[in-house]
Amino acid sequence: MKQQMVAELRQIVGSSYVMDGLEDRICYSFDATFRDFPPDVVVKPGSVGEVAAIVKLANRYQVPVTARGAATGLSGGAVPVKGGISLVLTRLNKIIEIDTANRLAIVETGVITEDLVTAVNQAGLFFPPDPASAKTSTIGGNVAECAGGPRGVKYGITRDYVLGMEVVLPDGSVVELGNKFDSEMAGPDWGMLLVGSEGTLGIVTKVYLKLIDKPNAKQTLLAIFSSLDDAAQTVSDMIASGTIPTTLEIMDNLTIRAVEEFLKVGLPVTAEAILLIEVDGSMASIGKQAEHVMRVCKKCGATAIQAASTPEDIDKLWRARKAISPACGKINPTKISEDATVPRSQIPAMVRRLREIAKKYDLKMVIFGHAGDGNLHPNILSNKHNQEEMARVEQAVEELFQAALDLGGTLSGEHGIGYMKAPFLKWETGEIGFAVGKKLKDTVDQQGILNPGKMFDL
Numbered sequence: 001m002k003q004q005m006v007a008e009l010r011q012i013v014g015s016s017y018v019m020d021g022l023e024d025r026i027c028y029s030f031d032a033t034f035r036d037f038p039p040d041v042v043v044k045p046g047s048v049g050e051v052a053a054i055v056k057l058a059n060r061y062q063v064p065v066t067a068r069g070a071a072t073g074l075s076g077g078a079v080p081v082k083g084g085i086s087l088v089l090t091r092l093n094k095i096i097e098i099d100t101a102n103r104l105a106i107v108e109t110g111v112i113t114e115d116l117v118t119a120v121n122q123a124g125l126f127f128p129p130d131p132a133s134a135k136t137s138t139i140g141g142n143v144a145e146c147a148g149g150p151r152g153v154k155y156g157i158t159r160d161y162v163l164g165m166e167v168v169l170p171d172g173s174v175v176e177l178g179n180k181f182d183s184e185m186a187g188p189d190w191g192m193l194l195v196g197s198e199g200t201l202g203i204v205t206k207v208y209l210k211l212i213d214k215p216n217a218k219q220t221l222l223a224i225f226s227s228l229d230d231a232a233q234t235v236s237d238m239i240a241s242g243t244i245p246t247t248l249e250i251m252d253n254l255t256i257r258a259v260e261e262f263l264k265v266g267l268p269v270t271a272e273a274i275l276l277i278e279v280d281g282s283m284a285s286i287g288k289q290a291e292h293v294m295r296v297c298k299k300c301g302a303t304a305i306q307a308a309s310t311p312e313d314i315d316k317l318w319r320a321r322k323a324i325s326p327a328c329g330k331i332n333p334t335k336i337s338e339d340a341t342v343p344r345s346q347i348p349a350m351v352r353r354l355r356e357i358a359k360k361y362d363l364k365m366v367i368f369g370h371a372g373d374g375n376l377h378p379n380i381l382s383n384k385h386n387q388e389e390m391a392r393v394e395q396a397v398e399e400l401f402q403a404a405l406d407l408g409g410t411l412s413g414e415h416g417i418g419y420m421k422a423p424f425l426k427w428e429t430g431e432i433g434f435a436v437g438k439k440l441k442d443t444v445d446q447q448g449i450l451n452p453g454k455m456f457d458l
């Protein structure tokens with residue numbers, strides 16, 4: 001049956017876009033998490049028509065289809081845990097239109113995030129969602145995970161910019177959900193169901209994205225702390241004070257040292273924590289915002305505050321932030337990256353809980369993330385081949401999820417559920433919420449074709 005199916009897939013997309021050799025299947029068996037499940041076949045469609053034909057064929061053969069963008073996912077969404085077809089969407093990579101008059105971008109979902117951000121910038125507008133993986137991740141992956149990023153604290157996350165989309169449904173039919181304009185709304189916002197659905201409800205092939213005005217000016221600041229608690233309290237006090245910075249990123253000492261070792265950009269390696277803070281807006285407002293930020297930092301115990309005055313200095317700080325993942329990867333080979341998120345007022349309490357958990361299970365944990373959003377990224381640096389250590393990691397992760405929920409937070413601020421957090425989803429949704437999610441999945445995807453083994457499909 002497999003041979004017949006592969007032959008039919010070749011007819012749909014052409015032989016060079018179908019791969020079923022072992023090496024290729026292994027290459028598409030993993031994402032940025034740490035487990036691998038090879039698909040039976042890898043297919044790279046070049047149009048919505050081809051995507052629809054593949055999904056119809058998968059229904060006929062009763063074979064799972066797992067959508068894949070750039071596979072930078074941190075919850076295992078693109079990993080085909082039940083085999084079947086790995087549907088790689090990177091050939092759908094056209095920026096179809098940037099409509100400046102209507103402040104709208106129409107893009108295929110295989111477009112790289114940074115390519116879109118750059119094109120929008122060149123057209124004189126602004127697309128704020130900026131995951132740290134933007135150089136690699138795709139817009140489809142961003143929509144399917146509802147990606148956030150450093151700018152989320154002021155500008156919101158991917159869902160705040162999705163107006164509508166073209167979707168291939170689990171039976172292979174094609175539908176437009178939502179629309180191109182902010183002000184139109186005929187019926188419920190069905191498109192929002194697809195945002196964050198991790199390829200379990202439909203394959204998104206095109207999106208209509210809202211664009212906004214570019215801020216005229218920005219100021220980047222680095223606040224240095226001799227206590228992680230003080231830095232965490234600053235985040236909470238900053239938000240409560242009414243000035244919302246564009247970004248409010250935290251890095252603890254282990255993170256700072258890892259990045260400095262990796263990049264050598266002059267980070268303060270003796271600091272217990274730093275906050276990377278940016279404010280933006282009109283020229284007239286920038287100075288006042290920066291002064292306010294500095295006041296709050298000083299009041300909370302910052303030992304020094306540096307203002308980046310040249311584009312090179314700003315670039316250096318952001319390169320440091322974006323290098324955290326590879327830098328930490330140098331410390332230990334397996335990086336368990338979590339994004340349990342809490343209300344911003346609970347950041348200091350969450351930081352304390354995280355340190356207790358790391359100590360209790362004797363694990364190396366770095367703490368960084370979009371703290372201004374309540375979104376901390378505790379990363380446990382371990383080695384997946386050390387079974388005893390991995391058992392401790394598992395217990396620590398469970399405790400970390402529980403801590404976030406106890407503090408009124410969520411299992412995931414932006415990385416999604418995938419296979420990694422699926423066993424814990426019920427802790428957050430409760431029995432009834434989980435049953436509703438499962439019923440929705442079963443109703444939309446009656447054959448259970450799309451991305452089985454994830455989210456509500458256990």
Ligand SMILES: Cc1cc2nc3c(=O)[nH]c(=O)nc-3n(C[C@H](O)[C@H](O)[C@H](O)COP(=O)(O)OP(=O)(O)OC[C@H]3O[C@@H](n4cnc5c(N)ncnc54)[C@H](O)[C@@H]3O)c2cc1C
Pocket residue numbers: 031032066067068069070071072073074076077078089109110130131132133136137138139140141142143144145146147148149150198199200202203204205325326414415451
């Ligand atoms: C170094 C690093 C930094 C990161 N920083 C951030 C960050 O700051 N913020 C953040 O939110 N995330 C971050 N991430 C996580 C990841 O980059 C995001 O989740 C991103 O949105 C995934 O995009 P992708 O194209 O790689 O998707 P993939 O990993 O390929 O897929 C992710 C999920 O989306 C589904 N999917 C992909 N395309 C489609 C489609 N067209 N239609 C339907 N479903 C689809 C897949 O089935 C899967 O479930 C980071 C990851 C790394 C490795």
